[in-house]
Amino acid sequence: xxxxxxxxxxxxxxxxxxxxxxxxxxxxxxxxxxxxxxxxxxxxxxxxxxxxxxxxxxxxxxxxxxxxxxxxxxxxxxxxxxxxxxxxxxxxxxxxxxxxxxxxxxxxxxxxxxxxxxxxxxxxxxxxxxxxxxxxxxxxxxxxxxxxxxxxxxxxxxxxxxxxxxxxxxxxxxxxxxxxxxxxxxxxxxxxxxxxxxxxxxxxxxxxxxxxxxxxxxxxxxxxxxxxxxxxxxxxxxxxxxxxxxxxxxxxxxxxxxxxxxxxxxxxxxxxxxxxxxxxxxxxxxxxxxxxxxxxxxxxxxxxxxxxxxxxxxxxxxxxxxxxxxxxxxxxxxxxxxxxxxxxxxxxxxxxxxxxxxxxxxxxxxxxxxxxxxxxxxxxxxxxxxxxxxxxxxxxxxxxxxxxxxxxxxxxxxxxxxxxxxxxxxxxxxxxxxxxxxxxxxxxxxxxxxxxxxxxxxxxxxxxxxxxxxxxxxxxxxxxxxxxxxxxxxxxxxxxx
Numbered sequence: 356x357x358x359x360x361x362x363x364x365x366x367x368x369x370x371x372x373x374x375x376x377x378x379x380x381x382x383x384x385x386x387x388x389x390x391x392x393x394x395x396x397x398x399x400x401x402x403x404x405x406x407x408x409x410x411x412x413x414x415x416x417x418x419x420x421x422x423x424x425x426x427x428x429x430x431x432x433x434x435x436x437x438x439x440x441x442x443x444x445x446x447x448x449x450x451x452x453x454x455x456x457x458x459x460x461x462x463x464x465x466x467x468x469x470x471x472x473x474x475x476x477x478x479x480x481x482x483x484x485x486x487x488x489x490x491x492x493x494x495x496x497x498x499x500x501x502x503x504x505x506x507x508x509x510x511x512x513x514x515x516x517x518x519x520x521x522x523x524x525x526x527x528x529x530x531x532x533x534x535x536x537x538x539x540x541x542x543x544x545x546x547x548x549x550x551x552x553x554x555x556x557x558x559x560x561x562x563x564x565x566x567x568x569x570x571x572x573x574x575x576x577x578x579x580x581x582x583x584x585x586x587x588x589x590x591x592x593x594x595x596x597x598x599x600x601x602x603x604x605x606x607x608x609x610x611x612x613x614x615x616x617x618x619x620x621x622x623x624x625x626x627x628x629x630x631x632x633x634x635x636x637x638x639x640x641x642x643x644x645x646x647x648x649x650x651x652x653x654x655x656x657x658x659x660x661x662x663x664x665x666x667x668x669x670x671x672x673x674x675x676x677x678x679x680x681x682x683x684x685x686x687x688x689x690x691x692x693x694x695x696x697x698x699x700x701x702x703x704x705x706x707x708x709x710x711x712x713x714x715x716x717x718x719x720x721x722x723x724x725x726x727x728x729x730x731x732x733x734x735x736x737x738x739x740x741x742x743x744x745x746x747x748x749x750x751x752x753x754x755x756x757x758x759x760x761x762x763x764x765x766x767x768x769x770x771x772x773x774x775x776x777x778x779x780x781x782x783x784x785x786x787x788x789x790x791x792x793x794x795x796x797x798x799x800x801x802x803x804x805x806x807x808x809x810x811x812x813x814x815x816x817x818x819x820x821x822x823x824x825x826x827x828x829x830x831x832x833x834x835x836x837x838x839x840x841x842x843x844x845x846x847x848x849x850x851x852x
Contacts (some may be wrong), residue, residue: 358451358492360403360418361424361443362409365465368442371694374549374617376432378398378403386410386431387488393419393427398490400460400483400497404550405473406465406520408432411451413492419669421445452624452744457739459504461513465717467730468513471503489830495748503740510736512729520693520717521613527712528689529613538562544609545569546602546623547616549575551693553583555585555613560584560592567594570602572616606688613691614698624692625702632687634707651848686710756825757806763831764798789800 379388383401390412398413410428414420425443429436444752446454454463459476461468480497483489489497508514522534529537543564545556548571556567567584571577575598584594597605606612606628616622627637687708692699693756694714703711772791776782782790810827825831 356449356726357414357417358411358496359414359420359424360409360411360446360451360454361428362407363420363428363439363442363444364407364409364463366463367444369694371617372434372439372442373406373408374615376406376408376428376434376550377550377662378431383482384486386427387486389431390424390427391488393422393423398493399488400479400493402476404472406551407458407463411455411493411496413490417447419462430736440494449741449745453737453741455500456740456744457734459500459732460507460737461504462730462733462737465520465714469520469523470508470514473501476500476504480779492748496502496744499740499744504741505736507733507736509623511732512734515643521555521691522562524613524691524693524712524717525558525562527717528691528710530686530710536752537840538564540565540612541610542566542608543611543613544567544602544605546599546612546614546698547694548573548580549615549617551615551623552613553580555560555615555691555693556580556584556594559611559613560594564592567592568605568609569594569596570599570605571596572599574598581626603627603631609688611689611691613693615693616698617694621700622694622698625700625706628688628690628700628703628709629706631653632706645738753809755823756831757810759831760806760825760829761802763829764802765795768794768798 357761363371363373368376378401383403386401387399390396390410395414395416396412400411402411408428410424412420412424414424425440426436427817428443432439437680440764455476457463458472461470461472464472476497480489480494481503482492525534525538528534534586538559541564542567543556543559544560545552545567548569552569552571556569559567567581569577569580571580571634575831581594581596586593601732602623606623611624614622685708688710690699690709690711692713697713699711699713701711701713703709768791771794772787776787
C-alpha cells in the first residue's frame with residue numbers, strides 16, 4: 356500500500372473554485388466513507404481549510420487511485436470533474452509526506468509560517484479517527500505532521516509571520532500602525548459568508564472594530580455568521596446582516612471592507628466605490644508590473660511526473676500582468692480583497708482616500724519579509740523528518756513479520772516442552788523451569804541477530820522486500836502476520852497524543 360494525496364489549494368485554484376468546492380462536515384464524512392468503499396483505498400483522511408481541500412489515502416494502485424480520488428472530490432464538492440481537474444495536484448509516497456509536513460510548518464500557506472493550519476490538521480486526524488477511516492499509515496502520518504509543525508515553530512523564527520491571511524491583510528491596511536489601535540471604533544463591512552469571510556469577520560471582531568455588517572447572496576448564511584459573532588466570548592462587537600442589494604448604502608458608512616465571495620465577476624467596481632465616497636477617479640498613475648503564475652497541468656500529467664520521479668507540479672511559465680498604482684493621501688476607506696479572482700476592481704487603487712490590499716499585494720508583502728533563513732531552516736527540518744518517517748514506516752512494515760516469527764518460535768518451544776513432559780514425567784518444577792528457560796534462551800539468541808538486522812535493512816530505501824524474504828525463509832503464515840498487524844492497529848492507545 357502507498358500514500359497518495361489529491362487536492363487543490365490557493366496555489367493551484369482561484370478562491371471562487373475553492374469556495375464552490377468547500378466541504379461541509381457531513382460532506383467530509385460521506386467523502387471519507389465513499390473513499391474507503393472505493394477499490395484502491397484502505398485508509399482516508401480529508402484536510403479541508405479556507406485555502407485547501409486535500410484527500411489523503413492509502414492505495415494499492417497509483418493511476419486507479421488518482422482517478423478515483425479525483426472523481427470523488429468532484430462528486431462531493433459539486434464541481435464537475437472536467438472543471439476541477441486543471442486545479443488538482445497529486446503527490447505520492449515520500450512527496451506526499453513532504454507535502455503534508457510542509458503544510459504543517461506553514462511553508463505552503465498563503466502567508467508563510469502561519470500556525471492556524473496545525474489545528475486544522477489535528478481536526479482532520481480526529482475526524483478520521485472518529486470515523487475509523489484513518490488506519491496505521493494516516494494516524495502515523497498526521498501525528499508526525501503535527502510534531503514536525505510544532506518543531507518548526509519552536510526551533511526557528513518561522514512563526515514571526517505566523518498570522519492568518521486576514522491578520523496579515525489588516526496589518527498591511529494599518530500601514531505600520533498597531534492593527535488593534537488602527538481598527539478600534541471602526542465600522543466594518545464583510546462581503547461574503549463563506550469560510551474565508553467568516554474568518555475575516557472573527558478576526559475583525561477580535562481586532563477591536565466596533566461594528567460588523569455582513570452581506571451575502573444567501574441571507575441565511577449571513578444571519579448565521581452574525582449569530583456566531585454575537586456568541587463569541589472574547590468580543591463585544593455589534594453585528595447585523597444585510598442583503599447584497601444594500602452593499603452600496605453600507606459602503607457610505609463603512610471604514611473597512613473585506614470581501615471574499617467567490618463571484619466570477621467584480622463585486623465592487625471602482626465607479627461604485629467612487630460614488631459611495633462622493634469622489635471621482637484619479638487619472639491613471641504609472642502602472643505596476645507583477646508576476647502571475649498559471650494554473651497547474653491536468654491530473655494525467657501530474658500522474659506521469661510523479662510516476663517518473665519528477666516534480667509533482669506543472670512547469671511554471673510566469674506571465675506579467677499590470678496593476679494600477681496605489682493612490683496616496685489620507686485613507687477614508689480601507690479595502691481587503693481576499694478573493695481569487697478578485698472581488699474588488701483594481702482601479703480602486705486610483706480613488707482618492709482608498710487603500711486596497713489584495714492577494715497580489717499580500718503575496719508581494721510576505722515575499723519581502725525577512726524570513727529567508729527561517730524558511731531554509733524549516734525546509735531542512737522537513738527534509739530530515741521526511742527521511743526519518745520513511746525509515747520508520749519501512750521498519751514498521753517488517754515488524755509484524757518479526758512478531759509472527761517470534762510467536763512461531765515460542766509455539767515451537769511450548770510444543771517441545773510439552774513433549775518433554777510426556778517423556779520425562781518425573782521432572783520437578785525447578786528442573787522443568789530451568790530446561791524451559793534454557794531452550795528459550797537458545798531460541799532468542801538464534802533469532803536476535805537476524806531480526807535486529809532485518810529491521811535495520813528494512814528501514815533503508817528499497818528495504819520493503821525483507822519482510823517478504825523473512826516470511827518465505829521461515830514459511831510464516833500470511834494470515835498470522837496480518838493478524839498481528841490488525842491487533843496493532845486496533846490498539847486503543849495507538850495514534851493518540
